[in-house]
Amino acid sequence: MSAIKEKLNGLKCLNALQLKCIAMFLMLCDHAWATLAPDQLWLTAIGRIAFPIFAYQIAEGFFLTHDRKKYLKRMFIFALISEIPFNLMAEGGFLAPMHQNVMFTFCEALLALMFLEWAKKKGKVAFVIAIPVTLIVTAVAGVFTFVDYMHYGVWTVIVFYLCRDLPFGWVVELLSLFYINWEMIGGLVYPMTFFGKSFELPEQGLAVLALIPIWLYNGKQGPHSKKIQYACYAFYPVHMLVLYLLAWAVYSLG
Secondary structure, three states, X not given: OHHHHHHHHHOOOEOHHHHHHHHHHHHHHHHHHHHOOOOOHHHHHHHOOHHHXXXXXXXXXXXXXXXXXXXXXXXXXXXXXXXXXXXXXXXXXXOOOOOEOHHHHHHHHXXXXXXXXXXXXXXXXXXXXXXXXXXXXXXXXXXXXXXXXXXXXXXXXXXXXXXXXXXXXXXHHHHHHHHHHHHOOOOOEEEEEEOOEEEEEEHHHHHHHHHXXXXXXXXXXXXXXXXXXXXXXXXXXXXXXXXXXXXXXXXXXX
């Protein structure tokens, strides 16, 4: 058994920075489809994989950070910074009150995790009761605050939080991501034939593939500094603004 466990651990080859870079690249692909290359559907298809990776890293960061309040504050500040670039890219204007960027989603998720941690300190019964309460409250909040991915995005972070030290947590992660992304199904579907049977593969279902790089995470931070940390945060608003400006230039000149 120990030999099998050692071999499985040997497959875990991605550190936190590498995992984050994969997610940022996939997010860039998705946003490039939304702005510059709407005919390249494969860009948004692989882009579905990005969000669960980010959600996993939010949950992981919650456990590893030295100051959770500062973590939330930093996320909120960058959510505010990102709002105009997000509005420009997603809605084509400075204001979009019905759609907030994903960093606000993560702010709601961090508040939910803080509540669950508070309940956990009160005892097992309080923690067990707090889980469905948190899911219900975040379901309402996610819809009425118009955050990106709505409550499904918050729930994804909560799943990774709950499964972190859970025996066979990977099974719960797999089933939960299937359920969450099935509920989010919309947009593109891909007709496929398998052993003579025809069916449609929903584009959003590809998000489950994010579990592959997540399960390859080795628990190590990798290269880290304040510059790298803030560069990763800044990538979100900067790349959206750049894509919007490029799309504006292309369509204006074309």
